[in-house]
Amino acid sequence: MAVTDRPVVKRRPVYLDLPRIRLPLPGIVSILHRVSGALLFLAGIPVLLAGVAASLASPESFAELKAGFAHPLAKLVIVGFVWAYLHHFCAGIRYLLLDLHQGIELAPARRSSTVVLVVSIALTLIIGARLW
Amino acid sequence: MVTRRQAVGAHYGLMDWLIQRLTAVVMGAYTLLVLGVVLWNGGIDRSLWKALFGNGAFKLASFLFMVALLYHAWIGVRDILMDYIKPVGVRLAMESIAVILLVGYMGWTIQILWGGTR
Numbered sequence: 591m592a593v594t595d596r597p598v599v600k601r602r603p604v605y606l607d608l609p610r611i612r613l614p615l616p617g618i619v620s621i622l623h624r625v626s627g628a629l630l631f632l633a634g635i636p637v638l639l640a641g642v643a644a645s646l647a648s649p650e651s652f653a654e655l656k657a658g659f660a661h662p663l664a665k666l667v668i669v670g671f672v673w674a675y676l677h678h679f680c681a682g683i684r685y686l687l688l689d690l691h692q693g694i695e696l697a698p699a700r701r702s703s704t705v706v707l708v709v710s711i712a713l714t715l716i717i718g719a720r721l722w
Numbered sequence: 723m724v725t726r727r728q729a730v731g732a733h734y735g736l737m738d739w740l741i742q743r744l745t746a747v748v749m750g751a752y753t754l755l756v757l758g759v760v761l762w763n764g765g766i767d768r769s770l771w772k773a774l775f776g777n778g779a780f781k782l783a784s785f786l787f788m789v790a791l792l793y794h795a796w797i798g799v800r801d802i803l804m805d806y807i808k809p810v811g812v813r814l815a816m817e818s819i820a821v822i823l824l825v826g827y828m829g830w831t832i833q834i835l836w837g838g839t840r
Contacts, residue, residue, distance in 0.1 A: 631798065643830070646772065649768055653768075679753070
């Protein structure tokens with residue numbers, strides 16, 4: 591068959607209009623796992639180390655840190671980190687189970703992605719409420 | 723035959739894949755440990771916090787947690803950079819910055835854990 595006789599092939603890439611892609615729930619959990627991971631790397635690790643360092647350095651720095659935590663903006667930032675950690679944690683457990691071939695069928699995989707989203711947001715709200 | 727070698731990337735993927743999961747388990751265990759200590763004592767005050775970080779076993783556990791965290795973060799950051807940053811030079815530069823940061827964080831961790839408190 592000559593090159594010109596080829597049947598009309600599909601135009602590829604087929605669809606890469608990001609705002610119009612309907613990402614399924616496991617896909618949302620996946621990209622949030624990545625976003626939360628990046629957030630924890632870029633800001634989470636230095637904030638964690640600075641916080642632990644200040645909490646241990648002296649009684650005064652411990653008190654200062656505690657006073658700083660009382661500010662609403664600080665609480666909001668902490669809630670953000672708590673969500674990132676919890677989402678990464680829960681989604682990570684789901685991936686470990688998937689790697690062990692637990693719940694890899696379509697229906698259970700969709701269900702477990704819902705569980706990850708709901709549990710991490712619910713725990714974040716509970717911790718956020720206790721913080722306030 | 724000419725083989726074109728990639729300058730950056732994961733040519734040792736299975737090992738890193740495994741390490742990322744092992745480090746996740748280590749971090750999960752440590753997280754539950756700290757959470758357990760906080761809940762058991764009904765919160766944290768300075769004396770409890772200082773005693774906790776004065777404990778040799780807890781220092782070691784914290785050190786292992788940070789080693790796991792930094793290695794885990796390295797694999798994750800490298801995966802992200804491999805997916806989104808295509809020019810080799812830019813990716814190499816960003817990977818280098820990530821490594822320098824992570825090794826620096828390790829040093830900071832050691833300072834915090836064994837630097838002494840007041």
